[in-house]
Amino acid sequence: MKTVLVLNGPNLNLLGTREPAVYGSETLADVERICAEAAQSLGLRAECRQTNYEGQLIDWIHEAGRACAQGELIGVVLNAGALTHTSIALHDAIKGAAVPVIEYHISNVHAREAFRHHSWISPVARGVMAGFGVAGYGLAVSALAGMVSGK
Ligand code: DQA
Secondary structure, eight states: OOEEEEEEOTTGGGTTTSOHHHHOSOOHHHHHHHHHHHHHHTTOEEEEEEOSOHHHHHHHHHHHHHHHHTTSEEEEEEEOGGGGGTOHHHHHHHHHHTOOEEEEESSOGGGSOGGGSOOSSGGGOSEEEESSTTTHHHHHHHHHHHHHTTO
């Protein structure tokens, strides 16, 4: 059974209590459940990880590239949090690892502050999704699976 990796970056461990008017009241445990259910319905296994550290995300992207090359992983759903708007290193990691990435944001970043409108991830992502709340992680898992299987 192939895996889909779901990576969450800085501050997403605070889901549920962090700005609920923006991010809702569901927690990271809910994200994991939603991803597990979406993956299972597609015959896949979801693995969810969260870190507050840029270097850790980069290491995980590199690992994902190797797992993809070995046929164990279909790709990554990535919510890099604020690193989306700042990290050229993450941009380079995705490009270098040649791993299919769906960029995801819980909130509609384009309807928010101007500093959230630019993403260093988008130019190297296979797809970009935003604003569907926590449920959107499941949509992103399905979208990635459909994309890599050519459906
Ligand atoms: C976010 C949007 C980012 O701008 C913000 O820094 C986050 C979360 C989202 O999921 O909506 O941490 O990626």
